Amino acid sequence: MTQTPSTSTALSPSQYGVGARFTLSVYDSNYVEVILDALAAADASGLEIETGDISTFVGGGEQRILEFLCAVVARAAQSGAHLSASILLSRGCPGELQCELPQGVSALGAAPVQLDRTGIRARSHWSLYPLLDDGPGPGSDSDGGAAGDHMTPIMAAIERAKERGIYSGSDRFATRLDGDLSDVLETVANTWIDVGSSVQHVVTHLVVSINSPSQIAD
């Protein structure tokens, strides 16, 4: 764990429920080797990794989680095989079935992540889910009387993707991102972290497609 939240209530990422779950799909008969090689080659130090038959859980600090995800997907992509990765990032809901945080902790952001360029083009569909409850949220009035609007932080996140130059359109239920794998993951992670500073439970889903033969050339 390399990061602690910037708050007087210093929760570890694990206590705050920070983590990822991802499924790496390799469209190649040699998929077992490609996937095992990619998982083995990525630096998992400081992380909790649980690989199962459906997906892999990654727990730890935001920067390390994203470095790991980027390394695994980039390594698999370097095989040349067409692949997709279905990635979920979650924060603010620790525990199995209950979101139980210590008293007095409602929403915690974190430092933004930074990833090295990979040179790998990733076309992606992205969705962001701020799971507001009855507390004040983005768009609340100043006395916290309104619960907010879950679309406001989503629109702000899309604006950031546009500024980053990777916004590629809005499809139904998902925003299209197209750029270097590191830019895509950074944008998705940093908007998720930002929304997390005002909404406790925030989840984002991303489907990345790499090396697709049907991909339109630049």
Add this chain to the structure above:
Amino acid sequence: MTQTPSTSTALSPSQYGVGARFTLSVYDSNYVEVILDALAAADASGLEIETGDISTFVGGGEQRILEFLCAVVARAAQSGAHLSASILLSRGCPGELQCELPQGVSALGAAPVQLDRTGIRARSHWSLYPLLDDGPGPGSDSDGGAAGDHMTPIMAAIERAKERGIYSGSDRFATRLDGDLSDVLETVANTWIDVGSSVQHVVTHLVVSINSPSQIAD
């Protein structure tokens, strides 16, 4: 469009933003044939289908959408190849970037879907996101003063999966379902529809794994 919502404001599924987006990943060098065959063999009547390089959009009534998804995934699974499908179901948020519904429409359920057994075992990770805003929601007090708790409908949905006999555990950020592909899809769809009767914008994500060599035998 085979269904109309049971309300005086008769919106079509399309007007209400009912639809699916899915990525079918086939872990086989022959993936193009398997995917194209599965898409071509499924009955798309009454549906709007848009296949892109990252995912496929399916719009229409709930029953037809689920029949189509089940048929595509089952057909691909019959190839014997290991595959995963990343599926998103969404309702209550039509339009591209804005959730604009006609005035007076807040939340619409639908009739439950029913699917024929496939004989195909599907192990899955499932997440349900009721996107509450500042209106009354499940768990509200009677005068609608509280905005509700997004975990209450999630817990109710998990109970239904247990009653159905396909609940297989709670992993971090996802519930594990294990059963016939049709039972998994029916449970995911019908809890999504149920929550939709009291929460306008509801999204559910499912990752299904079929024919995995690492799958633990019954």
